[in-house]
Structure formats: structure tokens, C-alpha cells
Amino acid sequence: MNTDIQKVRNIGISAHIDSGKTTLTERILFMTRRIHRIHEVRGKDGVGATMDSMELEKERGITIASAATYCQWGDHEVNIIDTPGHVDFTIEVERALRVLDGAILVLCAVGGVQSQSITVDQQMKRYRVPCIAFVNKCDRSGADPFRVITQLREKLHHNAVALQIPIGQEAGFEGVIDLISMKAVYFDGDYGDAVRIEAIPADLLDLAREKRDILIDAATMFSDELTEAVLEETEITERLLMSAVRTGTLKREITPVLMGSAYKNKGIQTLLDAVTHFLPSPMDVSNIAMDIDDPEKQIILSGKADDPLVALAFKLEDGHYGQLSYIRLYQGMLKKGDVAVNMRNRQKIKVGRIVRMHADQMEDVERISAGYIGAFFGIDCSSGDTFAAPGLNLSMTSMFVPEPVISLAIKPVNLQSEKNMAKALSRFTKEDPTFRAFTNEETNETIISGMGELHLEIYLERMKREYQSDIISGEPRVAYRETISARSEFDYTHKKQTGGSGQYGRISGYLEPAPDQDFIFENKVTGGSIPTQFIPACEKGFKACLEKGPYMKYPVTGIKVVINDGASHTVDSSDIAFQAAARGSFQQGYVKASPILLEPIMKVVVETPGEFQGNVMGSMNQRRGIIIGAHDVGYTTVIEARVPLAEMFGYATVLRSLTQGKAQFTMEFDAYKQVPKSVLDKLREKEEKKAKTGS
Amino acid sequence: MIKKQLILKDPLKFLNSSETQAAATGSFGAVIARPGIGKTAFLVQMALRAMLTDKKVLHVSVQDPVDKVNLWYIELFQKLTASFPADQQAGLWEELLTRRFIMTFEIESFGFEKLQHRVTELKTQNVFVPDMIIIDGLAIDAAIYPKLHRLKSFAGENAINFWFSVGRHAREAFDVLDVADEFGDEFSAIFDQILGMVPEKTRILVKQYTTGQTNAKERTVVGLDPSTMLVQEENSLSPE
Numbered sequence: 001m002n003t004d005i006q007k008v009r010n011i012g013i014s015a016h017i018d019s020g021k022t023t024l025t026e027r028i029l030f031m032t033r034r035i036h037r038i039h040e041v042r043g044k045d046g047v048g049a050t051m052d053s054m055e056l057e058k059e060r061g062i063t064i065a066s067a068a069t070y071c072q073w074g075d076h077e078v079n080i081i082d083t084p085g086h087v088d089f090t091i092e093v094e095r096a097l098r099v100l101d102g103a104i105l106v107l108c109a110v111g112g113v114q115s116q117s118i119t120v121d122q123q124m125k126r127y128r129v130p131c132i133a134f135v136n137k138c139d140r141s142g143a144d145p146f147r148v149i150t151q152l153r154e155k156l157h158h159n160a161v162a163l164q165i166p167i168g169q170e171a172g173f174e175g176v177i178d179l180i181s182m183k184a185v186y187f188d189g190d191y192g193d194a195v196r197i198e199a200i201p202a203d204l205l206d207l208a209r210e211k212r213d214i215l216i217d218a219a220t221m222f223s224d225e226l227t228e229a230v231l232e233e234t235e236i237t238e239r240l241l242m243s244a245v246r247t248g249t250l251k252r253e254i255t256p257v258l259m260g261s262a263y264k265n266k267g268i269q270t271l272l273d274a275v276t277h278f279l280p281s282p283m284d285v286s287n288i289a290m291d292i293d294d295p296e297k298q299i300i301l302s303g304k305a306d307d308p309l310v311a312l313a314f315k316l317e318d319g320h321y322g323q324l325s326y327i328r329l330y331q332g333m334l335k336k337g338d339v340a341v342n343m344r345n346r347q348k349i350k351v352g353r354i355v356r357m358h359a360d361q362m363e364d365v366e367r368i369s370a371g372y373i374g375a376f377f378g379i380d381c382s383s384g385d386t387f388a389a390p391g392l393n394l395s396m397t398s399m400f401v402p403e404p405v406i407s408l409a410i411k412p413v414n415l416q417s418e419k420n421m422a423k424a425l426s427r428f429t430k431e432d433p434t435f436r437a438f439t440n441e442e443t444n445e446t447i448i449s450g451m452g453e454l455h456l457e458i459y460l461e462r463m464k465r466e467y468q469s470d471i472i473s474g475e476p477r478v479a480y481r482e483t484i485s486a487r488s489e490f491d492y493t494h495k496k497q498t499g500g501s502g503q504y505g506r507i508s509g510y511l512e513p514a515p516d517q518d519f520i521f522e523n524k525v526t527g528g529s530i531p532t533q534f535i536p537a538c539e540k541g542f543k544a545c546l547e548k549g550p551y552m553k554y555p556v557t558g559i560k561v562v563i564n565d566g567a568s569h570t571v572d573s574s575d576i577a578f579q580a581a582a583r584g585s586f587q588q589g590y591v592k593a594s595p596i597l598l599e600p601i602m603k604v605v606v607e608t609p610g611e612f613q614g615n616v617m618g619s620m621n622q623r624r625g626i627i628i629g630a631h632d633v634g635y636t637t638v639i640e641a642r643v644p645l646a647e648m649f650g651y652a653t654v655l656r657s658l659t660q661g662k663a664q665f666t667m668e669f670d671a672y673k674q675v676p677k678s679v680l681d682k683l684r685e686k687e688e689k690k691a692k693t694g695s
Numbered sequence: 696m697i698k699k700q701l702i703l704k705d706p707l708k709f710l711n712s713s714e715t716q717a718a719a720t721g722s723f724g725a726v727i728a729r730p731g732i733g734k735t736a737f738l739v740q741m742a743l744r745a746m747l748t749d750k751k752v753l754h755v756s757v758q759d760p761v762d763k764v765n766l767w768y769i770e771l772f773q774k775l776t777a778s779f780p781a782d783q784q785a786g787l788w789e790e791l792l793t794r795r796f797i798m799t800f801e802i803e804s805f806g807f808e809k810l811q812h813r814v815t816e817l818k819t820q821n822v823f824v825p826d827m828i829i830i831d832g833l834a835i836d837a838a839i840y841p842k843l844h845r846l847k848s849f850a851g852e853n854a855i856n857f858w859f860s861v862g863r864h865a866r867e868a869f870d871v872l873d874v875a876d877e878f879g880d881e882f883s884a885i886f887d888q889i890l891g892m893v894p895e896k897t898r899i900l901v902k903q904y905t906t907g908q909t910n911a912k913e914r915t916v917v918g919l920d921p922s923t924m925l926v927q928e929e930n931s932l933s934p935e
Contacts, residue, residue, distance in 0.1 A: 155760070485782075513782075515781070515782075613813075613816075614813075614816035614817070614819070614820050614822075615820070617817065617820060617822045617823075618820035618821075618822055620822075621820065621821070621822045626792050626793055627796060627822065627823070628761060628765060628792075628797060629761030629764065629765065629796065629797030629798060629799060630761070630796075630797070630798050630799070630813075631760060631761050631798075631799045631800075632798075632799070632800040632801060632804050632805070632809075633801055633804070634801070634804060640761055673789070
């Protein structure tokens with residue numbers, strides 16, 4: 001293991017679907033001799049790319065779980081997190097970004113900056129991850145790396161600067177010209193592994209000089225020494241230029257752009273060089289932890305190996321030998337036999353086996369120190385748990401977890417499947433905080449919920465394949481919520497005197513809307529009309545009502561309960577009596593408070609060739625969508641709309657047939673909005689019908 | 696209620712008065728100002744006012760992306776309705792959203808034929824039938840006058856009012872605007888309604904230019920407060 005932390009790079013590879021990032025990862029592993037054969041993502045040999053370790057990913061040609069792997073390039077150690085590109089798995093992208101120090105943003109030379117790249121870029125911004133861009137697929141017809149650079153500047157507002165220019169275009173793409181060393185780089189051999197460096201071809205010399213000037217111009221912002229050299233017209237050394245670009249990249253004020261074609265094995269080595277030159281080592285970035293007792297207080301971690309341990313478990317996997325937890329160390333060192341504390345539940349754990357991962361193969365190590373990524377075995381934890389040395393009271397900044405918007409009822413076909421399903425669900429929910437599972441007590445159904453149709457579909461298939469659990473699933477259901485839209489008063493007395501000890505409790509107060517909040521309880525009772533010891537029982541009673549609203553039996557949100565008076569009885573009042581009184585009060589107040597139903601609205605972005613934009617907009621319109629706008633870029637139109645999730649089921653198929661498969665769309669949760677009257681009536685009708693047939 | 700109040704205190708009411716025939720469908724209007732004075736803010740408020748009276752507005756921008764245009768609307772709407780309760784605000788915003796459509800183009804891919812095609816398509820798909828189209832960020836000069844003439848007949852056939860933002864060159868005098876001198880007679884022939892935004896000390900005056908007659912007339916109609924970008928009655932502007 002490399003012990004010089006300056007020579008470690010923890011990087012991620014983020015990109016739009018199908019811009020070839022798994023292929024790129026595969027090539028990087030090949031070039032760094034981590035693997036000895038190349039398997040295509042959708043290859044004919046049926047082995048699939050090494051990083052796509054799950055069978056399902058191989059079949060669909062997409063990457064779901066971000067496997068971590070490490071490799072060596074020169075004297076540098078590079079840890080790569082392969083991140084999923086589909087928006088339904090955004091939580092995994094976010095989690096991966098949290099543990100990275102730098103990233104490669106892969107863009108397609110033909111497609112350029114697409115909607116998904118924008119989402120990924122926003123996430124990188126949130127975690128301040130410095131990045132370099134790699135324009136892939138330069139060999140494809142229609143490839144134009146410079147257009148992609150313009151888009152990086154205009155759409156993502158990156159100060160993108162080319163470090164290379166392509167030699168040959170489209171099918172004639174042969175290699176790149178390095179603008180820093182001003183040399184042509186060719187990639188020979190079957191796998192492009194023989195790098196040949198030559199002088200720049202005469203016909204490209206002018207272009208190279210022009211682009212180099214742009215590069216120098218951008219880099220002077222970050223180095224006085226370089227500015228001086230430019231002004232005094234002395235020689236600009238490679239070292240000088242590189243260090244200026246590096247400074248800019250680390251500040252996220254410059255984005256170096258490299259070019260190549262992963263599929264054709266071109267530009268991989270130069271990209272790896274750029275990773276080691278320009279992306280930060282763990283020492284170059286400061287990581288912030290939170291004081292658990294005072295979340296406002298931020299603590300900057302030292303990143304030193306001899307300080308107390310702080311580590312984050314960012315991904316879990318079920319290996320052959322039990323649960324495998326991927327961790328990133330921010331400070332300190334983790335050795336076999338060490339004791340650490342899981343800060344979530346304050347449980348002490350003893351570290352057994354420590355390993356480093358290479359997709360699904362692993363190697364045992366004695367220790368990992370600050371800045372490194374590794375994994376340990378047999379420790380029960382969830383994704384996002386912080387491990388720290390005993391005595392510390394820190395947590396890594398909590399990660400943003402969106403609420404699930406769609407749910408599905410599932411049923412195992414036999415007993416064996418039921419057992420396996422339980423195992424699968426317990427693992428998936430630990431791994432992915434946006435995936436939830438629970439049992440509906442009334443219908444006894446198991447309900448799973450998540451961030452989109454595809455999200456749930458993938459999990460269903462994984463249950464089948466990895467856990468041999470045969471499952472019947474129901475129709476996907478939208479996670480409706482209910483809330484109130486007006487203030488209303490209640491005054492309810494719960495009284496029961498049918499033998500034995502009686503029950504008595506009276507509560508009065510009011511309900512009012514509390515937008516953007518789940519539930520607020522306020523006690524304004526004065527003079528002890530409700531004895532203090534019964535107040536928690538009141539709150540509990542109100543809270544219990546939130547699970548199922550009296551209006552349409554959906555969870556209640558955005559409500560404030562204030563109690564200001566009541567009455568009690570010295571003998572008959574009890575916790576149970578006041579809980580019952582609270583439930584009665586809630587029912588009484590709720591119906592008067594103009595309850596409304598809310599539905600999740602999704603932000604939908606469709607990219608379509610211009611000729612189909614009318615059809616696409618029509619389809620949004622039919623789905624109760626509000627089109628925010630349409631943006632024309634060359635031949636494509638990007639349409640942005642807000643559409644209720646309930647109307648988006650099966651949209652992928654509809655879109656495909658509308659546009660001859662030439663359009664693609666992404667969807668993410670935007671907000672909860674009131675369901676319009678006409679839709680509400682239909683929904684009610686449906687529920688009533690179901691209730692009748694169900695009973 | 697919020698709607699009624701907003702309509703009532705609309706400083707842009709003058710545009711609908713019978714004196715100026717701006718309300719006539721198929722007319723062309725121009726808002727002239729130097730860059731940075733607030734053409735977009737003014738046009739967005741014009742759009743918001745139209746949307747309040749149930750008109751549908753298509754906002755075409757050839758300079759800003761959809762999100763940025765949307766932000767203009769959100770910000771100005773919030774400022775306009777700041778004195779009303781949040782739930783009323785939110786309700787009205789949801790209502791207004793259905794009457795707005797933002798279409799943005801990269802400058803090189805914009806064309807009037809394309810725009811006409813898009814508008815027709817929106818109409819046939821029954822997605823959006825605009826009453827007013829705002830075109831922001833396009834360079835208006837003599838070269839495109841013939842195209843504007845053709846667009847105007849399209850506007851007439853479809854009963855759509857067009858408003859254009861028209862940039863001035865920085866070299867022109869800062870606080871004086873002579874429409875005929877700067878843009879020529881044909882400009883006045885194309886645009887039925889010409890407004891100019893001229894900074895005067897710490898405020899911005901919006902002047903209406905009546906052309907077509909021998910001697911051009913101008914009068915100050917409203918003002919724009921540079922700190923909020925909101926349109927105000929001229930007399931309510933902070934005096935010097």
C-alpha cells in the first residue's frame with residue numbers, strides 16, 4: 001500500500017446514461033494492470049464489464065451500485081468509485097460524491113451536456129468536488145469536442161478549457177495533442193496500450209497554438225509566476241502551466257477538458273496522467289464533521305493518520321462472508337482488532353477483517369489510514385453511519401435523503417420466497433435509504449417504496465435473481481399525502497364508564513396548517529386543566545392519527561396542533577384516556593379544517609429531436625403537466641415540465657413510441673401539490689370500488 | 696381577491712387605454728433601452744399583468760436559459776405580491792403558471808419561421824395558445840425588418856400581440872432617446888407601440904413615443920425602481 005498520502009486519489013466517474021463511463025472504468029483498470037482482459041458492457045463474450053458486478057447490471061447494460069476499486073498509476077494510487085448514471089439512483093451518486101476528493105465528468109462527444117449531466121454537476125457543486133472533464137466517444141460520427149466545451153461553459157457554467165485537441169475526426173480519430181507539452185500522442189497496439197509520442201502534425205500546429213494560448217490565458221488567473229512569464233515572454237514551462245491549472249481545478253474555478261474514446265482505447269493513459277496531476281489528494285481537501293450535540297458547530301478534520309479515527313460507511317454489500325461495509329477514512333487509522341464506535345447508536349465495534357475491493361474480488365490488508373477507502377466485514381451498520389474513535393462526538397455531515405414517492409405492494413408466492421424476501425428487504429433498506437419496506441397492517445401486504453418506477457423494478461428483479469424469491473407485485477401506487485387548508489377548533493371529551501375503572505379526558509384547542517413541516521405540537525394549557533403528566537399522552541394520541549388521515553386514509557403532513565384547555569378526573573383520567581381524547585379531538589377538528597389531498601409532482605426533463613417536440617409537449621399536456629419551457633439546442637429540444645407522478649407510469653414506453661425511440665427523459669421529485677377536484681373525484685371512486693371488491 | 700387588487704393597482708393600465716391602440720390584437724410593441732437597464736424585468740411584469748387578466752403569454756428568450764427566465768418571473772411575482780398572505784400567493788402562482796410558456800433558443804438556432812412553426816404546433820396539439828408573445832434578447836435592426844413584416848401578418852392572423860426588447864448601443868446618449876433618429880422610419884412603421892427606458896439620476900423613466908406624425912411626441916408613462924425592478928406609477932417614484 002502506498003503510504004504517501006499526497007499520491008492518493010479518490011475519484012469518481014460521473015456521467016449521463018450511455019456516455020460510456022463503465023467502459024471507461026474498465027479501460028482504466030486494464031491500463032493499470034488491475035485486469036488482464038477487457039469485457040464490454042454489452043459484450044459478446046457474456047462476461048460484462050468488471051465493475052458491473054451484479055448480474056442484473058450486466059443484462060441491462062447499466063450500472064446500479066457503485067463498486068469501489070483501486071488501482072495504481074505510476075507511483076500514484078487511484079481509488080475509483082463507479083457511480084450509477086440513472087436519476088432513480090441519485091442517492092448512490094450523492095453518497096459516492098461525499099467520499100470522493102475529485103471526479104471525472106464523462107461527456108459524450110456527440111450528445112454533449114445532457115440533462116443528467118446537469119443533475120450530476122449540481123451534486124458535485126453541493127459537495128464541492130473538483131473535477132476534470134473527459135469528452136468520450138470522439139471516434140463517433142457527429143463528434144465535436146469543442147461544442148461540448150462550449151456547452152460546459154454555457155450550460156454548466158464551468159470555466160472549461162481544453163488540455164488537448166483531437167488528431168483526426170470521427171472515424172479517423174487517432175490520438176490527441178497535449179497542449180501542455182505540445183506533443184502529439186498516439187495510442188498503438190490492439191488495446192491502445194503502446195503510447196507513441198511524436199511532434200505535432202504540421203496541419204494541426206496552428207490550431208494547437210491557438211488553443212494553447214486560450215489555456216495559458218485561463219491558467220494565468222491562478223499563478224502570478226505564469227502571468228509574469230507570459231508578460232515577459234519567457235519560456236512557459238510544463239511544470240509552471242500544470243501547477244497553475246491544478247490550482248484552478250482544486251478551487252473549482254477551471255475545468256480541464258481531456259479527450260478520447262474509451263471504446264477504441266484512446267486517451268486513457270493521458271486521462272490517468274491528468275487525474276494524478278490535477279485532481280486533489282486527500283490532503284488537498286478539507287473535510288468537515290458535525291458535532292453531534294451541536295449540529296451548528298463544524299469541525300474541520302485534520303486528515304492526519306495519527307489523530308483519532310473518523311470514518312464514514314458509505315456503502316454496504318452482502319458478500320459471501322456476510323455484510324461488507326465500504327468505508328472512507330477522513331482521519332486516523334483503522335487496524336485489525338481496533339475498537340471504534342458507531343456514532344449513530346453508540347455501539348462499540350471490534351474490527352475484524354479489513355479488505356480493499358476490486359469490483360467483486362478483494363484483498364486482505366492489515367490497516368487503512370486517513371484518506372483511503374476500504375471495507376470491513378461482519379460489522380452491523382447502515383449506509384451513512386460514522387465510525388469514530390471512543391471519546392469523539394462527531395458525525396460526518398448528514399446526507400440529504402429525499403422521501404420516497406412511489407410504492408408497490410408485493411407478495412411472495414411461497415414460504416421459501418417469503419424468507420428470502422425478508423432477507424433481501426432488510427439488506428436493501430440498509431443499503432439504500434431511499435428504498436423503504438413496511439407491512440400494511442390492515443391488508444397484511446408488504447409495501448416497498450422508492451424514488452421511481454425503475455428504482456423499484458430493479459429491486460424486484462434483484463430479489464428474484466440474487467435471493468431466488470418469487471414475488472407477485474401489484475400496481476405501483478403514488479404516495480399521496482393529506483393535509484388541512486384552514487384553521488379549526490376542537491373540544492372533545494372522552495368518557496367511558498362501563499364497569500371497572502372509567503376513562504375520562506377532555507381536550508380543547510385548534511388545528512392549523514403548517515406548510516413545509518410534518519407535525520408540530522404546542523402545549524398552551526395553563527392552570528393545570530390538563531395535568532402535566534398527561535400532556536405527552538395527548539401528543540402521542542395526536543401523532544398516532546397522522547399515519548392515516550380521516551380524509552382519504554393517507555398519511556397526514558403539514559399540521560400544527562395547539563391544545564389550550566381541557567379537563568381531567570382524579571380517578572378516571574389516565575394516559576390511555578387522554579390518548580383516546582386526542583384521537584377524538586383530531587377527528588373532530590380535522591373534518592372542519594378543509595382537508596385536501598396532496599400528490600407528488602415530478603420535474604420531468606425530456607430531450608427530443610426538434611421534429612418530435614410537438615408530440616412530446618402534447619403528451620405532457622395530456623398528463624396534467626405544466627410545461628415550464630422548451631429550450632432549443634441545435635437539432636434537439638429540451639422540454640422541462642412539472643407532471644404529477646400518478647400520470648407518469650409507463651411514460652418511458654409512450655415516449656419511445658412517440659419519438660421512434662429518439663428521445664430520453666429524466667424525472668425527479670419536485671414538490672407536493674394539491675390534487676385537483678376532478679382527479680380527486682375519480683380517485684375516490686376508484687378507492688370506493690376497491691374497498692367494495694376488497695371486502 | 697388578490698388578483699382583483701393587483702389588477703386594480705396595475706401601473707401598466709395605460710397600455711389598455713383606448714388612446715393607444717395597444718390592446719388591438721396582432722400589434723407589435725417595442726421596449727427600447729440600453730443593456731442592463733431592465734428591459735427583461737419590465738417585459739416580465741408586462742407578461743405577469745397580462746396573465747392576471749387571463750391572457751396566455753409565450754416568453755421567447757434567445758439569451759437566457761429557461762431556468763433563468765423562470766427566476767425572473769418568480770422574483771418579480773414575489774415582489775409584486777409581497778403584501779399578501781403566503782397561501783394566496785402560492786395559489787395565484789399555480790394559476791398563473793398555466794398561462795405561461797417559456798421557449799428559449801440558442802441564438803444561432805433561432806428563426807422567425809421556426810418560431811411560427813412552433814407556435815402553430817403548440818396550437819394544433821392544443822398545448823398552448825398564446826395571446827401575447829414576448830421576444831427578448833434578439834438584435835432588432837434593419838436587416839430583419841422584412842422578416843418582422845411577415846411575422847406581423849402571422850400575428851394578425853393568429854390574434855397575438857408581440858412585444859420585443861430592443862437594445863441600444865452603448866455609444867448612444869445615455870438619457871436621451873430619439874426613436875426616429877436611432878432606428879429610422881421603418882421601425883416606427885412596424886411597431887405600433889414604442890416604449891423607451893431612460894435612466895434619470897437614481898430612477899428609470901419609461902416613456903411612450905408616439906410616432907407616425909410629423910413631429911414625434913414623447914411622454915413619461917411609468918417609472919421603474921432600480922432597487923426592486925418593479926414598475927411604479929410615475930408620481931410614486933421617489934423624487935430627487
